[in-house]
């Protein structure tokens with residue numbers, strides 16, 4: 001029984017783990033950003049208004065530079081002010097790829 005559980009867990013989580021090693025997809029990241037982040041952040045140069053006085057994604061991209069690991073770490077553990085949309089590692093990879101593309 002326990003063995004079965006372990007096998008099941010491996011089957012369920014292995015694809016996600018494999019994907020996490022791969023580069024994110026900026027186009028998907030943009031869709032996620034527009035859905036989950038645009039209420040507070042300006043997530044693209046075309047967006048004209050956001051509700052809060054928060055760094056834009058362009059500013060975040062400029063500030064982060066090539067340190068994408070720290071951006072990834074930040075998004076894996078959102079701070080309290082930020083709503084937690086329950087991002088998967090794949091979502092985070094896509095978001096980081098999108099933000100990096102704004103530089």
Ligand code: HEC
Nearest residue numbers: 033036037039040041054055060074079081082083085095
């Ligand atoms: C409810 C409003 C809100 C939403 C939604 C939101 N954020 Fe934020 N975010 C904030 C605020 C406020 C800050 C700055 C507060 C702080 O740094 O403690 C912040 C800070 C950040 C920072 C750190 C910027 C820095 O100082 O380096 C990143 C990166 C970020 N948000 C990314 C995202 C992403 C990606 C999403 C969508 C998945 C998102 N945020 C959704 C409010 C929000």
